[in-house]
Amino acid sequence: MLVNECVINKNDIFVELERKLDTCFKNKELLKVALTHSSYANGKKNIKFNERLEFLGDSVLQISISEYLFLNYSKKTEGELTKRRALIVCENSLYEIAKKWDLGKHIRMSKGEELTGGRERVSILADCVEAIIAAIYIDAGFEKAKEFVLTNFKETIDKAIKNKIVLDYKTKLQEVMQKNGDVDIQYDLIKYEGPPHRRKFYTQVSVNSKVLGNGTGYSKKESEQSAAKKALKGLEKDNG
Amino acid sequence: MLVNECVINKNDIFVELERKLDTCFKNKELLKVALTHSSYANGKKNIKFNERLEFLGDSVLQISISEYLFLNYSKKTEGELTKRRALIVCENSLYEIAKKWDLGKHIRMSKGEELTGGRERVSILADCVEAIIAAIYIDAGFEKAKEFVLTNFKETIDKAIKNKIVLDYKTKLQEVMQKNGDVDIQYDLIKYEGPPHRRKFYTQVSVNSKVLGNGTGYSKKESEQSAAKKALKGLEKDNG
Numbered sequence: 001m002l003v004n005e006c007v008i009n010k011n012d013i014f015v016e017l018e019r020k021l022d023t024c025f026k027n028k029e030l031l032k033v034a035l036t037h038s039s040y041a042n043g044k045k046n047i048k049f050n051e052r053l054e055f056l057g058d059s060v061l062q063i064s065i066s067e068y069l070f071l072n073y074s075k076k077t078e079g080e081l082t083k084r085r086a087l088i089v090c091e092n093s094l095y096e097i098a099k100k101w102d103l104g105k106h107i108r109m110s111k112g113e114e115l116t117g118g119r120e121r122v123s124i125l126a127d128c129v130e131a132i133i134a135a136i137y138i139d140a141g142f143e144k145a146k147e148f149v150l151t152n153f154k155e156t157i158d159k160a161i162k163n164k165i166v167l168d169y170k171t172k173l174q175e176v177m178q179k180n181g182d183v184d185i186q187y188d189l190i191k192y193e194g195p196p197h198r199r200k201f202y203t204q205v206s207v208n209s210k211v212l213g214n215g216t217g218y219s220k221k222e223s224e225q226s227a228a229k230k231a232l233k234g235l236e237k238d239n240g
Numbered sequence: 241m242l243v244n245e246c247v248i249n250k251n252d253i254f255v256e257l258e259r260k261l262d263t264c265f266k267n268k269e270l271l272k273v274a275l276t277h278s279s280y281a282n283g284k285k286n287i288k289f290n291e292r293l294e295f296l297g298d299s300v301l302q303i304s305i306s307e308y309l310f311l312n313y314s315k316k317t318e319g320e321l322t323k324r325r326a327l328i329v330c331e332n333s334l335y336e337i338a339k340k341w342d343l344g345k346h347i348r349m350s351k352g353e354e355l356t357g358g359r360e361r362v363s364i365l366a367d368c369v370e371a372i373i374a375a376i377y378i379d380a381g382f383e384k385a386k387e388f389v390l391t392n393f394k395e396t397i398d399k400a401i402k403n404k405i406v407l408d409y410k411t412k413l414q415e416v417m418q419k420n421g422d423v424d425i426q427y428d429l430i431k432y433e434g435p436p437h438r439r440k441f442y443t444q445v446s447v448n449s450k451v452l453g454n455g456t457g458y459s460k461k462e463s464e465q466s467a468a469k470k471a472l473k474g475l476e477k478d479n480g
Contacts, residue, residue, distance in 0.1 A: 051318035063299035078291035
């Protein structure tokens, strides 16, 4: 069903999101559950949240991508397909898709979760995308869900095939930190060791003078990426 | 299509297996590829083997089981569903299904692979079951493949739900070793340590006086299971 044909109550809280998803839910309740984080259900009775949908959505995503790769890359070995699939089906690409939809603002979560940055949290956003995929699967069937996945993951698939998925942790760290206003992110080369052709670099990243991570690598750039990755991991952990 | 309605050439090499699978392939070539181990293709031109199908089949299996659990156990949390699914979708249950079909004798593999026990190898049999699931998916569609999975995994699902999947490594080790005739499997308690309420047992398993594994556990039984598990791992490794 095209969104334009969708039975819409102008006050429907889902209108905006359904337009972004280019999907019209027959059963709006499913979308509601997909958009409900577990924190919202805490201490309330009979509130369904999206974890079970996420469990199902992960499988729908896997088969959609697996079949696409299997059918379109008949010369690639199982090992190559598995590697590509892992690049496509990962928290980071789910997060990127969530950002495009501005999904964070549509999620129901507890005040506490919201105050600690829940609307921007990578894991919450990624899980919510999987839950939406499952909701479409239940609401409209396998073929529709597959079509939805392939439309929304098209860019990621193309990049994975062309080996263009570069995990840029420095950019991501900047994005995350700047959510709370301007910040000063500094990468300091602490030391290096080894002969020139096999030199190992040690870099430390600080945000507003607070050290957030240390990284190593066989180039300065690699060690900075590694430090940024560690910092992001630390932040994810702190924010639960 | 029922097997009885299946267009059968009496000399068709697949008749027997199709009966066991209760499936009639429109495209027999798919079944043939699913039954071809990579070793068979070594050094030959244009022989397709089952690794790519296995890649796809794994996803078909995952979604079939995930959906079944999701729909039938609406009170179980995502964590419980994930735990159950891991018990159902694993090499061991695939292997059990392969044994029921006597799948080993239908697989095309190299002489070398066959001579080193390939027809009984857990990984080869398990992978082949996944490839067959993918072949049905491509040949007959998603619904048929799902039906096939649920029919064949029914017993495993029931056991997983009732928490009756006991991984009995001692029985499995005996089965594997007895393939080559009578053997003498012995479990020796080497030592134990710690106070009675928290006593740790160390057991060694030997087959025909050759030590194959060491295990520990907080009961004699547990340490024997652990030793048998180690022995099985070692055998899998030796056989490639």
